[in-house]
Amino acid sequence: MASNSHPARRPTVTDVARAAGVSVATAGRVLGGYGKVGEEMRVTVQEAADRLGYSPNVVARSMRSGNTHSIGFVGADISNPFFATAMRGICDVAREEGYEAILMNSDDRLETERNAVRVLLDKQIEGIVVAPTSVTDVEHLKRAQEQGVPVVLLDRHIPMLDTDSVGIDNEAAAREAVEHLLELGHRRIGLLASVDPEESPELVSPPGSRKLIVHGVARPSIERIRGYISALGGYRIPPRRRDLRYSPIGDIAQAHQQAFALLGQRPRPTAVFAADNVTTQGLFTAARAHGLSVPGDLSIVGFDDLDWTTLVEPAVTVVAQDPLAAGRQAAQRLFLRIKGDTDPAEQIVLATRLIVRGSTGPVSPSAAGMPATD
Amino acid sequence: MASNSHPARRPTVTDVARAAGVSVATAGRVLGGYGKVGEEMRVTVQEAADRLGYSPNVVARSMRSGNTHSIGFVGADISNPFFATAMRGICDVAREEGYEAILMNSDDRLETERNAVRVLLDKQIEGIVVAPTSVTDVEHLKRAQEQGVPVVLLDRHIPMLDTDSVGIDNEAAAREAVEHLLELGHRRIGLLASVDPEESPELVSPPGSRKLIVHGVARPSIERIRGYISALGGYRIPPRRRDLRYSPIGDIAQAHQQAFALLGQRPRPTAVFAADNVTTQGLFTAARAHGLSVPGDLSIVGFDDLDWTTLVEPAVTVVAQDPLAAGRQAAQRLFLRIKGDTDPAEQIVLATRLIVRGSTGPVSPSAAGMPATD
DNA sequence: TTGTAGGCGTTATCAG
DNA sequence: CTGATAACGCCTACAA
Numbered sequence: 109m110a111s112n113s114h115p116a117r118r119p120t121v122t123d124v125a126r127a128a129g130v131s132v133a134t135a136g137r138v139l140g141g142y143g144k145v146g147e148e149m150r151v152t153v154q155e156a157a158d159r160l161g162y163s164p165n166v167v168a169r170s171m172r173s174g175n176t177h178s179i180g181f182v183g184a185d186i187s188n189p190f191f192a193t194a195m196r197g198i199c200d201v202a203r204e205e206g207y208e209a210i211l212m213n214s215d216d217r218l219e220t221e222r223n224a225v226r227v228l229l230d231k232q233i234e235g236i237v238v239a240p241t242s243v244t245d246v247e248h249l250k251r252a253q254e255q256g257v258p259v260v261l262l263d264r265h266i267p268m269l270d271t272d273s274v275g276i277d278n279e280a281a282a283r284e285a286v287e288h289l290l291e292l293g294h295r296r297i298g299l300l301a302s303v304d305p306e307e308s309p310e311l312v313s314p315p316g317s318r319k320l321i322v323h324g325v326a327r328p329s330i331e332r333i334r335g336y337i338s339a340l341g342g343y344r345i346p347p348r349r350r351d352l353r354y355s356p357i358g359d360i361a362q363a364h365q366q367a368f369a370l371l372g373q374r375p376r377p378t379a380v381f382a383a384d385n386v387t388t389q390g391l392f393t394a395a396r397a398h399g400l401s402v403p404g405d406l407s408i409v410g411f412d413d414l415d416w417t418t419l420v421e422p423a424v425t426v427v428a429q430d431p432l433a434a435g436r437q438a439a440q441r442l443f444l445r446i447k448g449d450t451d452p453a454e455q456i457v458l459a460t461r462l463i464v465r466g467s468t469g470p471v472s473p474s475a476a477g478m479p480a481t482d
Numbered sequence: 483m484a485s486n487s488h489p490a491r492r493p494t495v496t497d498v499a500r501a502a503g504v505s506v507a508t509a510g511r512v513l514g515g516y517g518k519v520g521e522e523m524r525v526t527v528q529e530a531a532d533r534l535g536y537s538p539n540v541v542a543r544s545m546r547s548g549n550t551h552s553i554g555f556v557g558a559d560i561s562n563p564f565f566a567t568a569m570r571g572i573c574d575v576a577r578e579e580g581y582e583a584i585l586m587n588s589d590d591r592l593e594t595e596r597n598a599v600r601v602l603l604d605k606q607i608e609g610i611v612v613a614p615t616s617v618t619d620v621e622h623l624k625r626a627q628e629q630g631v632p633v634v635l636l637d638r639h640i641p642m643l644d645t646d647s648v649g650i651d652n653e654a655a656a657r658e659a660v661e662h663l664l665e666l667g668h669r670r671i672g673l674l675a676s677v678d679p680e681e682s683p684e685l686v687s688p689p690g691s692r693k694l695i696v697h698g699v700a701r702p703s704i705e706r707i708r709g710y711i712s713a714l715g716g717y718r719i720p721p722r723r724r725d726l727r728y729s730p731i732g733d734i735a736q737a738h739q740q741a742f743a744l745l746g747q748r749p750r751p752t753a754v755f756a757a758d759n760v761t762t763q764g765l766f767t768a769a770r771a772h773g774l775s776v777p778g779d780l781s782i783v784g785f786d787d788l789d790w791t792t793l794v795e796p797a798v799t800v801v802a803q804d805p806l807a808a809g810r811q812a813a814q815r816l817f818l819r820i821k822g823d824t825d826p827a828e829q830i831v832l833a834t835r836l837i838v839r840g841s842t843g844p845v846s847p848s849a850a851g852m853p854a855t856d
Numbered sequence: 857t858t859g860t861a862g863g864c865g866t867t868a869t870c871a872g
Numbered sequence: 873c874t875g876a877t878a879a880c881g882c883c884t885a886c887a888a
Contacts, residue, residue, distance in 0.1 A: 118629060120881055131859045136883065143884090146857060161625075166604045168881035171545045172864055178584070178605075186573065187806070192566035199560065199587055208601065210552070211585050213573055227582065230540045231552075255492060392793065416790030419766065432561070494865055505875045510867060517868090520873060542865035546880050 119160040128156035139164065170232065177207045179442060180228035182238040183262070184216040185358070189414060190385070190431045191239065194262060197435025198237055205443050207234075216241050216304070216357055222248045229257060235442040237435075239263045243327065258445030260438045263328065265455055272445070274438040274456045278328045281427045281460040282335025282383060285409045288425070288462055289379040290343050293471040294407060298351040298370050298377035299336050300363065300387035301329040305356050332383040332411070351377055355387060363390025364397075371398050371406070378471045379407035385414055392424065403469035413463060422466025429460050493534040502530035513538065544606065551581045553816060554602035556612040557636070558590040559732070563788060564759070564805045565613065568636060571809025572611055579817050581608075590615050590678070590731055596622045603631060609816040611809075613637045617701065632819030634812045637702065639829055646819070648812040648830045652702045655801045655834040656709025656757060659783045662799070662836055663753040664717050667845035668781060672725040672744050672751035673710050674737065674761035675703040679730050706757040706785070725751055729761060737764025738771075745772050745780070752780065752845045759786035766798065777843035787837060796840025803834050 125135035130153060137143040138153040139162060145153075156162075170176040181198055183191040195211065202209050210233060212224035218241050225248045228236055236252060239262040246269050249259050253271070261273035289297050304327070337347050353370045355362035367390045370380065382388040388410030400406045402422055410417060413428035437456055499509035504527060511517040512527040513536065519527075530536075544550040555572055557565040569585060576583045584607060586598035595615050599622045602610055610626060613636040620643050626633050627645070635647035663671050678701070711721050727744045729736035741764045744754065756762040762784030774780045776796055784791060787802035811830055 116628065116630070121883095122881075132881095133859055133883090134857090136881095137858090140883070144857060149858080163600070163604055165606060165881055167541060167544050167550060167606045168864095169883080170541050171866095171880090172882050172884090174864080176541060185570065186560070187563075187567045187570040189561075189563065189566070192563070193561045195585070196559065196561040196587065199585060203586075208584050208586065208605070210582050211569070211573060212577075212582065213570065226537070230537055231582070232539060232541045254490065256490070389789070389793065415763070416793050419763070419790050419794050421795055495867095496865075506865095507867090507875055507877090508873090510865095511874090514867065518873060523874080539865055542880095543867080544880095545864090545882095546866050546868085548880080 118165065119157075119162045120165065121162075124153060124157045124160055124162050127160060128153045174232070176232045176234060178210055178231065178233045179207055179439070179446075180210045180212065180224075180231075180233045180236045180238075182212045182214050182221055182224045182228070182236065182240075184239060184241070185213050186211060188358075190263075190412065193431040194239075194435030194438070197432045197437075198439040201436050201439035201443065207443075214239075214241055218242050218245055225249065225252060229255060233257065235260070235446050237262055237438045237442055240266065244268075258442055260442045260445070262434060262438045270453045272438075272441045272453050272456070274434050274441065274458065275328075276429050276458050276460045278331035279335040279338065281411075281429075281462075282332035282381065283339040284335075284460075284462050285411075285425075285427050286336050286339035286381050287342070288464065288468065289381065289407060289409060290339060292379075292407065292468060294377075294379040295343070295345060295471070296351070296375070296377045296379075297336075297340070298353070298380040299333065299347075299383065300353050300355070300367055300370065300380060300391055301333055301383040302357045302359075302363070302386055303327075303329055303354045329383050336381060336383070355390070358386060360386055360390060363387045364393050365390075367391040367394035368397060371395060371400065376406075378405075379409070379468070382408070382410045385410065385412035388412065388417070388424065388426070392420065402467050404472055407469055407471070408467040409462075410467075418465070425465045425468040426463050427460050428463050430458060434458055492539065493531075493536045494539065495536075498527060498531045498534060498536050501534060502527045514543075548606070550606045550608060552584055552605065552607045553581055553813070553820075554584045554586065554598075554605075554607045554610045554612075556586045556588050556595055556598045556602070556610065556614075558613060558615070559587050560585060562732075564637075564786065567805035568613075568809030568812070571806045571811075572813040575810050575813035575817065581817075588613075588615055592616050592619055599623065599626060603629060607631065609634070609820050611636055611812045611816055614640065618642075632816055634816045634819070636808060636812045644827045646812075646815045646827050646830070648808050648815065648832065649702075650803050650832050650834045652705035653709040653712065655785075655803075655836075656706035656755065657713040658709075658834075658836050659785075659799075659801050660710050660713035660755050661716070662838065662842065663755065663781060663783060664713060666753075666781065666842060668751075668753040669717070669719060669845070670725065670749070670751045670753075671710075671714065672727070672754040673707065673721075673757065674727050674729070674741055674744065674754060674765055675707055675757040676731045676733075676737070676760055677701075677703055677728045703757050710755060710757070729764070732760060734760055734764060737761045738767050739764075741765040741768035742771060745769060745774065750780070753842070754780065754782055756782070756784045759784065759788055762786065762791070762798065762800070766794065776841050778846055781843055781845070782841040783836075784841075792839070799839045799842040800837050801834050802837050804832060808832055 121135045122132050125132045134149055135153050137145045138150050186192055199209050214221035221241050235258045237260050243266045252259050259271050261271055263275050265273040340347050353366040355366045363386050371394055382391040395406055410424045410426045413426050417424040417426050495509045496506050499506045509527050511519045512524050560566055573583050588595035592615050609632045611634050617640045623633050633645050635645055637649050639647040714721050727740040729740045737760050745768055756765040769780055784798045784800045787800050791798040791800050
């Protein structure tokens with residue numbers, strides 16, 4: 109009842125030792141569970157510890173041992189379902205290993221990410237999982253590695269950095285999605301993608317060529333655009349600039365507008381591939397706003413198997429990835445490195461799956477304003 | 483180029499002091515930004531620090547000062563959108579204060595939660611935001627407070643614990659939702675709720691009374707059931723046991739099944755209130771599985787304004803809360819306490835909003851198998 | 857088996 | 873203003 113007014117300083121090994129009438133070394137051995145201690149001593153000390161409510165100060169322990177048993181995770185935004193689920197996987201693996209995870213949001217801003225990494229390093233975390241904002245500006249990540257703190261990349265691979273990464277084959281996944289549409293007879297297929305306004309992709313057609321080439325760093329959306337172009341190429345269809353629309357990352361309103369504009373064209377694409385979950389949602393609402401019947405007037409393929417894609421009518425055909433597995437794998441890889449594994453960096457590619465649902469169907473003659481060229 | 487093979491030990495104040503040819507005390511003053519240092523010394527030390535790439539070891543700093551600049555968050559599951567968004571709010575406020583957040587999932591299991599809290603305390607975090615699993619078993623939280631570590635409750639209030647809490651008025655929110663249905667003329671209104679199988683609510687009718695009373699701790703779902711009963715009571719409608727269905731927390735398949743069973747009754751309720759986002763989804767899919775037209779055959783009110791509720795047709799009428807604000811407020815409260823505020827514990831009640839959308843409409847004569855009793 | 861002493865990196869205290 | 877020194881709580885040599 110009579111608790112001290114000032115919040116009772118946590119008892120230390122020294123306190124327990126004094127209370128038990130033994131040396132700090134002995135108390136330490138019992139409480140830390142190392143070395144040899146006689147049976148009587150052990151119980152005496154343990155009783156004293158229990159009585160005082162002793163619990164180890166892991167900060168002091170970390171200070172001595174150098175092991176903080178903490179890892180860091182840096183992602184764009186934890187409220188994004190992809191990162192939230194990945195974080196869940198990371199936390200699960202961390203717990204299995206007796207570690208905890210510190211979470212930092214980068215908001216997809218390089219400066220914030222750099223800060224986050226620095227803070228984590230200063231906190232002496234033993235490893236970092238990061239979904240990097242930039243694939244070119246990576247000094248901060250390199251520095252971490254040089255300090256002996258392993259880094260695992262999530263959702264992105266950085267060739268110039270000798271680092272494990274966990275992700276998917278974005279180009280192949282997109283290609284599969286678009287090929288699905290092509291096989292259904294669609295020939296005019298639009299694309300929606302989220303891009304960083306600062307480093308938006310450039311579509312270049314070399315002089316004298318009808319071909320279109322994408323310039324830009326290896327962000328997921330860029331690679332997915334490549335997949336789209338590549339799939340069309342397989343059918344000898346040149347992509348048209350007007351059929352590719354971009355919106356800023358994470359901006360659902362812009363995604364809707366871009367999709368709406370894309371679908372307002374005459375003639376209109378008979379199918380659209382949305383390269384990420386935000387544009388998928390924008391595409392879906394835009395199709396409805398235009399009063400288009402799906403898949404009658406328009407076929408839709410989206411990215412990421414979010415709940416809502418099965419709840420709407422018709423359910424949306426999507427490219428599915430597994431963020432929980434991605435998080436787990438990234439963490440597992442990280443712990444291998446923490447434990448000293450020095451194998452060459454590996455690029456782990458997780459499977460994606462095209463889930464065909466009601467939003468895609470054969471091209472209808474009425475919808476196809478322009479017949480296929482072949 | 484010639485980087486050491488063994489990952490270069492981080493330079494310490496001592497290293498910098500030696501390199502600059504000054505005492506550790508002076509170097510410490512410059513690098514830690516405390517005390518008085520002459521201008522020449524300052525630049526000399528700073529240059530040496532930059533040259534060596536010095537960065538403070540905050541673990542050692544924490545060890546001395548006792549301030550780890552870390553807080554903990556314990557929630558059921560970060561991959562749940564509610565917690566993910568709340569965590570986002572917590573992280574944002576923490577960053578503003580120069581703190582970081584350690585995340586731990588409790589999976590809604592008491593034992594896991596206890597462990598999490600213990601680990602966090604041992605890590606010397608300075609405060610905890612927790613969405614507690616149990617409102618009765620709170621020894622671990624009390625212990626934290628006794629150690630001088632402030633605790634703020636999220637999404638739940640525990641009367642027996644003298645602790646700040648941030649949440650909503652679950653009973654009032656549910657009542658508003660059900661009253662909306664009553665005003666539309668519905669008289670037979672079903673309820674779906676997620677409950678902990680271990681402490682499932684009991685519906686008791688005192689002998690000789692037609693009244694139904696809910697026993698159970700103050701979990702959100704229980705309070706929402708109270709709101710449902712209270713709303714019906716306002717219209718002199720006795721709740722019927724068969725119209726109340728429960729499914730285990732987080733189990734979407736069970737939620738669907740329970741909803742399906744509820745809608746399979748003859749006569750069927752003309753409206754259903756789902757008390758949380760999982761049962762809302764189950765209710766929506768079950769209605770479709772029965773081929774019911776909404777709101778023609780059945781009106782639906784759900785809980786939580788998730789994305790999908792606006793994407794489906796018709797959009798779902800829901801009770802909306804603001805998890806981002808909840809997280810922010812909880813963290814703000816926590817930092818007040820960390821800074822020493824000793825005002826009496828406050829129970830912060832955030833506003834909810836009934837968003838009326840297409841899934842609710844007036845009761846149709848054909849759907850009402852049984853006329854109202856009055 | 858038990859105890860003593862020192863140090864991890866930082867900051868605070870005290871002299872100079 | 874600067875420097876030597878002790879201390880935070882724990883663990884590990886080493887000595888007894």
